[in-house]
Amino acid sequence: MVLSVAATALVVTGGGIAANTLVKPADDSGGQQQSPSLPQAGAEVTKGDLDAAVRVPGKLVFPAGRKVSADASGVLTWLPKSGTDISRGNKLYEVDARGVYLMYGAKPMYRELKHGDEGEDVRQLKQNLKALGYGAVLADDDEFTPGTAEAVKTWQKARKLKQTGKVDAGQITFAPGPLRVETPEATIGDRLGPGKPVYSSTGASRVVEVEMKIADVGKRKVGDRVTVDLPGAAKAEGRIASIGNSAEPEDQGGQGKGEDPKVKITVEFDKRSEAEGVVDRAPVTVSMSGERREDVLSVPVEALLALTGKGFGVQVVENGKTRDVPVTLGLFADGRVEVSGGGLKAGTKVGVPK
Secondary structure, rough: OOHHHHEEEEEEEEOOEEEOOOOOOOOOOOEOOHHHHHOOOEEEEEEEEEEEEEEEEEEEOOOOOEEEEEEEEEEEEEEOOOOOEEOOEEEEEEEEEEEEEEEEOOOOOOEEEOOOOOHHHHHHHHHHHHOOOOOOOOOOOEOOOOHHHHHHHHHHHHOOOOOOOOOOOEEEEEEOOOOOEEOOOOOOOOOOOOOOEEEEEOOOOOOOEEEEEEEEHHEEEOOOOEEEEOOOOEEEEEEEEEEEEEEEEEEEOOOOOEEEEEEEEEEOOOHHHHOOOOOOOOOOOEEEEEEEEEEEEEEEEEEEEEEEEOEEEEEEEEOOOEEEEEEEEEEEEEEEEEEOOOOOOOOHHHHHHO
């Protein structure tokens, strides 16, 4: 006897499926059925790749940033508003009416840079001067040359600074990238000293944070491609930017920590603009590549029949007749299931109940 899929509940459990009989059995009159019994709808067996994507919840946030601290003594005379994005070459704050400007680099500004100096901080300075349009002919090296000094003077002139040809922490601050002002930690009129915080900041580009169980994280690596479902049905492409190296117990909605430790994964967008206009900490869903099968046959899950005592099959439609063919099931993905056996091939028509 054959049970029609309409009368059978198929439950996907991991890589397999279970069938629970609900109501009527299908007609068991010999396997070959005439056209009056043809299914109302059909589909074709297709050949291609299946990817059982893993979907995990996440939230849209600004990445953790840093404290922006004073590097010189004086009175704070200007600072930007909370939420302001600051990019390379723009002003971070003012001390005694003199601006301190942002340049990109991992090495902090810890000394005065002048002719004759060498080091990674000199290389960073020269790269920033070129990016800002000063000293286009500067070599990409770590030597502070006379040409570097001239480029610095040109930059200083454009910002109405004293043209000394050398720079210190009272003029520039290095940070890895653009900043977003978060919370002021000083007010205009405060007297600052070296190391005194001016404001806290975050990264300027939105990212997605997700948490995954330790057992699932091992399948992921930095650079893996993902798709993010944003509020309002929009989708955005991105990649895994970082994977935490420690696990924290899951937060149970304010009820304390749960028992399943999870690792934090950060996702960056390919296009920053795709996350603009979405409220901070908005819930999103991240689709990551899962188990994959290449060049396999598959049918819609709805095309499966539960064969009494014989596993599962599909109803092949050809020459105005139907026949039930047992199949071996493989991977389930995107509403389809990998099938093999029964002489199936790409293009074979199978019945699908409406």
